[in-house]
Amino acid sequence: MSDYIIKATAGKGSVRAFACLSTNTCEEARKAHNTSPVVSAALGRMLSAGLMMGSMMKNDKDLTTIKIEGSGPMKGVLVTADNKGGVKGYPFNPLVIIPPNSKGKLDVAEAIGVGILTVISDTGLKEPYVGQVELISGEIAEDIAYYYASSEQVPSAVALGVLMNKDNTVKAAGGFIIQLMPGADEEVIEKIKEKIGSIVPVTTLISEGKSPEDILKLILGDLNLEINEKIEAGFRCNCSRERIEKALISIGRKELETMAKENKPIEVGCHFCNKKYNFNVNDIEQILEEIKSE
DSSP: OOOEEEEEEETTTTEEEEEEEOHHHHHHHHHHHTOOHHHHHHHHHHHHHHHHHHHTOSSTTOEEEEEEEESSTTOEEEEEEOTTSEEEEEESSSOOOOOOOTTSSOOHHHHHOSEEEEEEEEOSSSSOEEEEEEOSSSSSHHHHHHHHHHHSOOOEEEEEEEEEOTTSSEEEEEEEEEEEOTTOOHHHHHHHHHHHHHSOOHHHHHHTTOOHHHHHHHHHTTTTOEEEEEEEOEEOOOOOHHHHHHHHHHTOHHHHHHHHHHTOOEEEEOTTTOOEEEEOHHHHHHHHHHHHHO
């Protein structure tokens, strides 16, 4: 099944909800970065969050960036998403091997450690909006719920999950974000709390074949759930040779001249998708010519 995001409302507009299936997206990222299982889980949770948070943005050029920096061996994760179902991301350290936690699960919190969650919303204004909170658990879903409550004053329930196969590929991934709008009454709030408290983990639901619509129906089916939009999702990187050339130009003429003199080809990798771009001496000299002619 292809990955996608669902946007919905419930409780006569007093609740907004997002759910996503992101198994293929997370597997694509795992392959691109050759991540260990615990890093695959952390990166996958962040990608799922990015897909849903990106879909909340209003304009096509708007971007949401979510960054976690921590004291653990993974050091951090960064994810960027648009509002069209595109997401990309990378871990700061892709190969972390640590024992499972006390429940026998991948210990994402230990891999991340103590740290900071930063959310950057770039809506094309002079300065992007930047919100920042301390990590309260390092499990990512709880940290994002805390971010919404403290930075945006929006009470939110967030669930994110990545289930791995024995061969370390991604078996199931996805999540949901349910947010209370101003004016949500107590009865609605209690019903949502009760439903969320009684459902099995989101990865279990996805591996059982439940769709994002099914998951939202389980939680909000009694509250006049309305599915408003379905967006195809995927791991999409917009890197290109031209963009890498611009990055090389930005390091300055002097550096490029040194590279040309060394007479060695250089390889530049994209952080987000790990694609490699090779530039030989002729390429570097051509870039230098472009700088001179400007």
